[in-house]
Amino acid sequence: MRLTTLMLALAAALPAAANAAAIVDNANGYTLNAAGKLVKFTALAYDDAGRIIAVGSSKAVAAKAPAGAARIDMQGKTVLPGLIDAHGHVFGLGEVATSADLYSPATLAAALQAVAVFSKANPQRAWVMGKGWNQEIWKLGRFPTAAELDAVVADRPAVMERVDGHAIWVNSKALQLAGVTRETPDPAGGKIERDAQGNATGILVDGAMDLVNKVLPAPTEAESRGALDGALALMAKMGLTGAHDAGIGVREDRLFRDYADHGKLTTRIYAMIGDTTADFDQLSKQGPMQSYANGLYALSAVKLYSDGALGSRGAALIAPYSDAPHTHGLLFYKNEEMLAKMEKAMKAGYQVNVHAIGDAGNHQILDAYAALLKKYPAAAAQRHRIEHAQVVTLADIPRFKELGIIPSMQPTHATSDQNMAEQRVGPQRIKGAYAWHTFLKQGSKIACGSDFPIESPNPLAGIHAAVTRQDGSGMPAGGWYKNEAMTLTQAFRCFTLDAAYAARQEKEVGSLEAGKWADFIVTDADLFKVPAADIGKITVLQTWVAGKEVYKR
The missing domain is CATH 3.20.20.140 (Metal-dependent hydrolases)
Structure with missing residues (x-):
């Protein structure tokens, strides 16, 4: 998934017409009825508040539509109820466009290159942020490390969020600012990944992410x-x-x-x-x-x-x-x-x-x-x-x-x-x-x-x-x-x-x-x-x- 370029292109002002009563006609329409059964329609009418008056055949809908309602000809195109996403993160979606894109890279090397390019292109950022990495896709058999991230971002803290949002991969600068050392205990509901010597490797899982999040600057207005x-x-x-x-x-x-x-x-x-x-x-x-x-x-x-x-x-x-x-x-x-x-x-x-x-x-x-x-x-x-x-x-x-x-x-x-x-x-x-x-x-x-x-x-x-x-x-x-x-x-x-x-x-x-x-x-x-x-x-x-x-x- 690559959202960054698409979102930047879409962020321009959206078209918005003034509300007016209208008949949507000549549609290949599908909806569900109150019982949840699929039904077809060719027309629907709505009032100037945007509420539906009638749904059905063109003739039946026209008979119930208010006088002077505008007619919108769908030319046989498919019309469906608006779709609803029952679980998302709206601001997180918007932030993808302003972070290093780690959804796309298929290898650790490609991910590190993406971070390096983003960091170089954004020298004004106090923190280098990224989203979307998944070590399973990289077929590493392990998590990435702070040392690997240090190789591309050493001058500033860097925080890369895993694709599921339940782990972050950070560089040594971020660990240092968060005060994470080998003596730092795992917080409740969280885990600090460690090497054989007990040192933090740069992966913080769930509740341990708060150690870094609390020192992250809040987004500006x-x-x-x-x-x-x-x-x-x-x-x-x-x-x-x-x-x-x-x-x-x-x-x-x-x-x-x-x-x-x-x-x-x-x-x-x-x-x-x-x-x-x-x-x-x-x-x-x-x-x-x-x-x-x-x-x-x-x-x-x-x-x-x-x-x-x-x-x-x-x-x-x-x-x-x-x-x-x-x-x-x-x-x-x-x-x-x-x-x-x-x-x-x-x-x-x-x-x-x-x-x-x-x-x-x-x-x-x-x-x-x-x-x-x-x-x-x-x-x-x-x-x-x-x-x-x-x-x-x-x-x-x-x-x-x-x-x-x-x-x-x-x-x-x-x-x-x-x-x-x-x-x-x-x-x-x-x-x-x-x-x-x-x-x-x-x-x-x-x-x-x-x-x-x-x-x-x-x-x-x-x-x-x-x-x-x-x-x-x-x-x-x-x-x-x-x-x-x-x-x-x-x-x-x-x-x-x-x-x-x-x-x-x-x-x-x-x-x-x-x-x-x-x-x-x-x-x-x-x-x-x-x-x-x-x-x-x-x-x-x-x-x-x-x-x-x-x-x-």
Whole structure:
């Protein structure tokens, strides 16, 4: 994935027409109805507020449209509900364009060259930042080291974030500024990778990343606005009319509200407050906010972490890693500490969404939900979630349905992780990993996302992965554990109506029905007729939010 050049090109002002009542006609339209069934239409009408009046045949819609409504001729092109990413990191997506691109390099040498080029091109930066490295792709059989990074950046601190966001690779200057020495103990929920002599190697996993993060300078206002501009432009291009931002603070909240107030928020943002610490205490003073600026922004959820990621072996497993028997990974908190965080958010009326990747992390959080929902049965209405639900014991999967917990999952994680996931957990545990069909069969609603910028923000790539269990190059042939694939309609639902349901917004967005917002996209091919292998190649031509065009190719 290479987002940098694309995002810089897109960050220019987006087109925005004034709201006016209109009839979208001559469309090859598909939507889901209230029951979640796929239906076709040729026209829809919306009022001057951007709310849908009618959907159906051209004749039926014309009869209900207001007099003088403009007619927009789609010339037979495919029209779909706007797609929703149920788990991403908006500012992180925007920051990709201003960091060294480590998503693309296929070797350590190429990654070091990318850092060297970026560092040389940005001499004004006090810190050299990068994102996207993955030692599995480099086939090193180990993590990279500070010494290797020192060879290309020695004059300034350098911090390179792993593709999953759960480990950083830093140079010696950064370790020195962070005060990390051989005597520094591993912090709670974190690990400092060390050599045989006990010296820090330059890899800090999960909670250990805070040692460096606390000395990193905060982004400037201009940098934050630039990141948000870039992310919004890219999301509009990808056909995302909604995104659930998995972990924000006071700074991000202020900018989201400001952009919403000034008509610049071109993707609806459903935000989760990161953790229940100081930012939560400040942002929760007025209680949960389900809708701001005509539904452009919501702040009624909290994001917590139970464990790390599989690639860096930070995900917490019940039994040791199959390819590293000396470790189980990391639970970030003891059970009572995790329960206290979840209870604080739940008592305040917030939806609680907890990152859990390993089977021990998922088990811990399911146990906590069971205890809390017994204590606060009315809180079930908040539709609490587990983010990722990536490796789950077969005995724990039914508990999601029993407790009413939504599995919020990312289809491209499976196709990206296929090169290491089974090595990490072995042939038995993999049966409960990325188990979409098993969850759907029991009646769970899956909210689909990408976890951008860890993966591409393209939701059509996500639908492709969900249906084929293959990556963008069609590997592996036949699909990876194809028995857990979704049908096309299921995949479409999880990026539309069920993603909206996971934000308690299914009466406002997620499908094209009377009374809902006119959030829709126009594509160059028919999602329901192209070969499955070509789904990820479909191009979005237009993106509309509340009857306003926010992107045109």
